[in-house]
Amino acid sequence: MSSGVSAAPGVSHPGYPFSAVVGHADLRLSLLLNAVHPGIGGVLVRGEKGTAKSTVVRALAALLPVAGVVAGCRFSCDPAGPDPRCPDGPHAAPVPDTRPARLVELPVGATEDRLIGSLDLERALTEGVRAYQPGLLAAAHRGVLYVDEVNLLHDHLVDLLLDAAAMGRAHVEREGVSVSHAASFLLVGTMNPEEGELRPQLLDRFGLTVEVRAARDVDTRTEVVRRRLAFEADPAGFAATWADADAELAARIVAARSALPSVVLPDAELRRIAAVCAAFDVDGMRADLVLARTAVAHAAWRGAAAVEEEDVAVAARLALPHRRRRDPFDEPGIEQDQLEQALRDAAEQTEPDDDPTPDGPGGGAPDAADAPDSSGPDSSGQSPEGTGEAPRGGDQSRPPVRPDEGFRARVLEIAGVGEGAPGRRSRSRAGAGRALRSSQSQGAGIHVVGTLTAAAPFQRDRGRSGPGLVVRSGDVRRAVREGRESNLVLFAVDASGSMAARKRMSAVTGAVVSLLRDAYQRRDKVGLVTFRGGAAELALPPTSSVEAAVARLRDLRTGGRTPLADGLLRARKTLTTEKLRDPRRRALLVVVTDGRATVAVNRNGRTSNDPLADALRAASVIAADGVASVVVDCESGPVRLGLADRLAVALGATGLRLEELSADAVAGVVRAVRAA
Incomplete structure (x- = not known):
């Protein structure tokens, strides 16, 4: 996707007309209302792929009024009221000019410099002056800033653009440059929820949100295809057909803007x-x-x-x-x-209450303590506790147990430094992030201060006579940066009968949900392997949709025997496949079990007589692959067999008891002992 700046489509290269879009009434209305009142805060468009999200957004720019600007101002100041703090100002006698409304697109891979601007490196090196090079926020002022796949954008970039959208200004403090400029724009983000959600804190920063889905009505789908084919066959002719309808919408936007203050x-x-x-x-x-x-x-x-x-x-x-x-x-x-x-x-509440009833006994909402307690025995009258391993005669599964919602997990982190996709879990060498030092051979991007420092001692020898620096290729230093990467977190959860006691399984699933919540916030991919009965199952292939993992976990049934070895081998197979697909993304295996094994591995029709030995051999194979692992020991009771500890040793993993997984109980970060 382009990261450039484009004006509203013209006659020679027409875009798809806004009025020609079929359906999506709420989406079109949301965009139009934001065009009338940019202070609403923008629109987030959520929807499955292929629903014309981008088409509608790009078509909006053609409806926006022509902007009056100060000639030569890079920040699009309004001649009627120039920004007194404009970096290109002061505009004492502004020369008016006009330009079409801009549609500025911010790509997922954009850097902070590209978004907010940075030091003009060329002028710094040639003229020896500090000058500011505007970014996309300046270009989008009084236009539209469009972010496709906003849920995949780095969190710190989302925070920056949402802050600018809320305040109407961008503030830049970096590399000796201190700049503040106007940045009022219509912010539109699109996303596919299947690829991961935005954090609720970021969702709240968008003014409006619209869900879009492809129509299931045959007539509607037919009309969509008919219009699209007509546009592709003759873009100019198709645009001309809808020109009057678009012009009417544009006129309504201007009229509504004028009427808004009254x-x-x-x-x-x-x-x-x-x-x-x-x-x-x-x-x-x-x-x-x-x-x-x-x-x-x-x-x-x-x-x-x-x-x-x-x-x-x-x-x-x-x-x-x-x-x-x-x-x-x-x-x-x-x-x-x-x-x-x-x-x-x-x-009923639109008129003020002259005699409001104060909160207290007999008034207001019922106290939470009076609410029914949902933690007691279920309607069948069964005891909250399960009875352990199911008989060998069959797989007697129990219904799902509600996770304990009061659990807050501590951070699990992979040791070492990786080079995976940007995220918020483990350390990584990154193209963006905190600059640790400058280097001639390592790093990415130019380290300005390091380059200038390297060139400064040689200016007299190089015959410098003017204000600029004389810089040679040997002076160039690169920035060695350290950021955070996202990982693949694969959960292998024991759902057998020995784990099926209601309180214990509630705690286990609550702990895993808390780890999934942590993975969501750290932009990880997650997968879920469960094992119970006769075999293991890949309940959820690795995905960025952490919500899907939570849904599968909440529907998890328990009971039956414990095929621990098969669960580990299934996890290894999953990790091996994902390594081929994404070799730079490091994996963290989280095994949640009490360590008991009652089902041996079947090899060529022969079954071992020692299920635990099979499980330990499978763990050793995973350890040999260099997979970072954590074993969460769920064993309870006064007598502990320590089987999960033996499994952790065989995996070369960090071992934690279930109660130790809570951040409230033990502070700090748990680093897996192996780096992939």
Whole structure:
């Protein structure tokens, strides 16, 4: 994907018309409302591949009004009110000029320098001056900044662009350069949830979120294909067909922008907004502000003089779904009947209460302590505890056990320094990150200070007479950086009868869910191998969708015998396959078991008589592959056999008891003893 700057499509190279898009009503409305009121905070478009997300976003730029700018200003200052802090200013007598609205695309592999700008290296080396080279945030000012696959963008870059979008300014403090410039833009991000989610904290920074799906209606799908083929056959002719419809939308945007300051937000509707946000229990006040701005923009779009209930309903539908996520694994979205009920309840609260009932006995919401306790015996009357290993006569599986949600895992980290995909788990040599030192032979990118320092002592000998430095190729130093990489975390979970005691399995699954939550935050790929009954199963092939792993784990059934060796061998096969697909991504194997083995490996129709020996041999093979491993010992009771400890020794792994896995119990980072 291009990381350049493009103007709105012209007649010679027309893009797909905005008005020609079939369906996606909420997506189109969200973009238009942000075009009317950029203070809404942008749009996050979530959807499966092939749903025209990028097509709709790129088509929006053609509808935006032509921007009046100060001639020669790299920061697109408005001649009617130039930025007094513009790095190219002061603009005492600005010369007005115009340009089309820009669509700036930020690629997933962009660097921090490309986003916010950096020292102009050419001028620093040739003229000996500190000059700022603007980045994409400056180029996007008063236009559209589009981030495709925003969920795959580095977290620190997402934080930077969201901060700029929220404040309307970008601040740069680096390499001796201190700059602040205006950066007001319409931020649009697209993502495929199958490739991983954004953290809830980042989701909340987007003003509106829209889910898009391909239509299942045959007529709609037919019309989509018909229009696309017509566009590909004759782009100019197709664009001309929809030119009037696009021109009408563009005129409505201009009219709504002009009317926006005069739209009234009545106190009754403001109370309705507050009541709806309170009903959905959203965190903070950002949701209330976004709803208010969206409702005002929608009223202006309708041509109304004041906000009404329908404006609040539209705003709630677009602004609340992604803010309901408290946990990374909560499903985003709200049901339409929930929203309608909340609006009905809010209607009863639009007038101030003259005699509010104070919180306390007999008033307000019921205390949490009065809620039913879901931790007691189940409806069948069975005891919370299981009975251990199932009889040999069959695989008597038990229903899934709810994970213990109160578990917070400590950090597991692979020893050594890798070169894998950017993430937040283990140390890595990276193209981005903290610069440790300068080097002539190692590193990536030029280390400016190191280069200038190397050249400075030789300026007199090289005959320097002007302000610039004389730099030779031998002076160039590269930046040796250290960052963090993401890893493949493969869980091998014992689901046999010996693990099936309800309280123990609840703790085990709760611990693994907490580790998955940690993997989610650190951008890891995850996989899940389970073993019970007669064999092991790859319950989830390695994927970036950690949510899928949580769903499989929560549906995990237990019971039966313990094919520990088969579980380890299945894990090794999975790791070997992934190594071929992605050789630079290091793997961490997390084995969750009590160490008991009751099913031996079948080789050529012959079964061993020593299941534990088979498991230890399988562990030794994994250790020989150099896989970093952690064994979580789930054995409980007054008498401990220590089988998991023996397994950890054979794997060359770090051994932890289940209770030691909690960050609350033991602080610090656990580093696996082997580096892949």
